[in-house]
Amino acid sequence: MTTVTQFQPGPVIDEIRRLLTEHYVFPGVAGQLAELLQERLAGGAYTGAEAEELARLVTADLQSVNGDRHLSLQYHADQVPPKKGAAVLESIRKDFETSLGGVPRVELLDAGVAVLELAPMLFPLKWAAEPLSAALTLASRAQALIVDLRGNRGGDPDTVAFICSHLLDERTHLNSMYWRDGERTEQSWSQPHVSGARFGGSKPLYILTSNHTFSAAEELAYDLQQLGRAAVVGEHTRGGAHPREGWTVHPHLETSIPIGRAINPISGTNWEGTGVQPDVPCAAADALERAHTLARADLAVRFSDSSARSSCS
Structure with missing residues (x-):
């Protein structure tokens, strides 16, 4: 028995x-x-x-x-x-395989505005570097870019730095992490070189958020917002800024415990508890249309200014 x-x-x-x-x-x-x-x-x-x-x-x-x-x-x-x-790596591998490596959508809208959706996670860079590089290289030719993080629940800080490297022109201090282990602080920087083409640091960039956007996805929005590189459009995010580790405590249970905290070099703080506050608040469902409208208006002004300068030369 x-x-x-x-x-x-x-x-x-x-x-x-x-x-x-x-x-x-x-x-x-x-x-x-x-x-x-x-x-x-x-x-x-x-x-x-x-x-x-x-x-x-x-x-x-x-x-x-x-x-x-x-x-x-x-x-x-x-x-x-x-x-x-x-446990976490095993549970998210299926998500990676069924989401085109975390880039389920790359689309060109009118006026040369591209949409790059990153979901459901920013997967570990050793998995995601190839699909992200391909998508970001394709989007680099757009006149303006909308990065959709509305359905992104977080992921790898190294992947955040990888993405930022394609959206900036030069090596930039993005974030710092204080780790309880050893009481040390580690800086995160964008990369000086990328494979493929950069979208760069001058063309219009918008980040879409929702109240489901979390963790590393929040860092991506927050880093670029603090640098003045991107406008955040949508809802305030969930508010999780602490990197975590997971320990199996039972064959079917894993405990998640934050082992560090983020410190932004510009704000001196992070988005823990408060979330990332959008520059253009609106319902998440309306964020794409709102960002597209803003991008077209921005491009129209830039084109007009460029034409005026050309006629005067």
Whole structure:
């Protein structure tokens, strides 16, 4: 006769508390959260919960102190590998394969305005460099560019720098990351050279956002906005600026814990909790049409100015 072992939340909670204490970027908050989880466990809040329900309950508790949306306990229906970070990579590989490498749309609208949709994620650069380079090279010939991040839930900061490298003319300091491990700060810069052609740093650029835009997608919008390179059109974003790591704490559960925080070199802060505030606020559903209208108007002014200069020479 087969004996079914009842799921025990206690060992999962103990391991999450340990990981928080050792790795969370804000040690003081980590202590508060560790105490909260212990109190909730002792009070019976997790008693009888199976893995999927425990993930929901613990995520709500983890985000209850400072609202950090990168703090979570994630349930995976399929058993996940124990290696750190492997669960997320395994779960997003299908998304990569079914989204043309994270570039599901490249389209030319009228007046020479291109749309480049990046979704559902900014995938790890070792996967995404080839499709992104091809798409960005194709879009480089446009007179103006709209980058659609409305359906993007985040991803790899290195991929952010890669994309920015195609949208700027020279090597530029984009962002810095403070890492709790070693209490060190690491700078992120655009690349001095790219494969293929650059769209460059002078033609009109618009970024579309929604209240679903998150994490690394927010960084892409925020970096370019702070540099004065792009106008953000749409809704304010979700507000997650802390890079995270994932640890498997049960065959079907992975805890996500931020291990650093972003520091923009211009603003001296980031978008955590506040989201990226659009330069042109509008409903996400209207953002593409609004940006296209703005781009055409901008190009008309530029063409008029160019024609005037030519007639005077």
